[in-house]
Amino acid sequence: MVEVNKAEIPAKYDLNAKWDACLDLGLRRFVYSSLTGGFAGLLLFRSPVTRWASVAFGAGVGIGSAYTDCSRKFGGSPAKLTDVSDSSHSKAAEE
Numbered sequence: 226m227v228e229v230n231k232a233e234i235p236a237k238y239d240l241n242a243k244w245d246a247c248l249d250l251g252l253r254r255f256v257y258s259s260l261t262g263g264f265a266g267l268l269l270f271r272s273p274v275t276r277w278a279s280v281a282f283g284a285g286v287g288i289g290s291a292y293t294d295c296s297r298k299f300g301g302s303p304a305k306l307t308d309v310s311d312s313s314h315s316k317a318a319e320e
Contacts, residue, residue: 247295251288258287 262283266276 243295243298247291247298250294251291254287254291255284256287258283258285258290262286 259280260283262280263276265283266279270276270279
């Protein structure tokens with residue numbers, strides 16, 4: 226028999242594992258945030274419309290946070306804040 230050497234794919238390049246992790250993370254955060262929004266809507270609001278709005282807001286928060294974490298896993302970087310003291314506007318104000 227012929228032995229086949231399967232080279233292991235480094236975790237950095239394993240897209241299947243990244244997609245699995247992102248789908249799992251996205252689904253869990255969507256469900257948990259929706260449930261949290263629904264519970265908060267039951268406690269805080271009387272109108273069904275505002276209760277559904279709180280569920281939708283929770284779902285949006287969950288999807289947004291999952292998207293941010295997944296973009297980091299796929300090599301993207303979060304937005305970087307610039308230092309205000311390095312901007313050209315502050316240098317012009319000092320002169």
